[in-house]
Amino acid sequence: MEPGEADEAAVTREVAEETGLSVTVGRLVGTVERSAPNGVFLILDYECQVTSGVLRAGDDASDVAWADSATLATLPTTDGLLEALSGWNCLPRA
Template identity: 85%
Template structure:
């Protein structure tokens, strides 16, 4: 997040930068903490509705895609991601 940025502003900006999508930010669905080199990252996940844009990979990713639950099961994911999404009832439909 940038200084003085709200969660909503940061989510909107980051999604535009990293995916090419404009969104309306909805409710907070969950929060996790992950170890970082100099402490801990606090990660807050929000529901979002795409309002415009074309999905594209940002400069820190080699690929991006919309996937269903069955496809997600075949992809490598960050440890704990699928479990967190499941707890928050945010997994894609199969």
């Protein structure tokens, strides 16, 4: 987040930068804390609805794709991601 930036504005900006998609930001679905070199990152995860754009990988990723639950189960993920998404009822549908 940029200094003074509201959550909704930060989510909208970051999603556009990282995926090429424009979204409407919805409800907060959960939070996660991750260790960082100088403390802890608090990550706030929001539900979003795509309104426009073409999915593309940002400059820090080699690829991007929409994934159903079967595909997601085959992909390497960050420790705890699938458990968090399941607990928040946010896993992709079949």
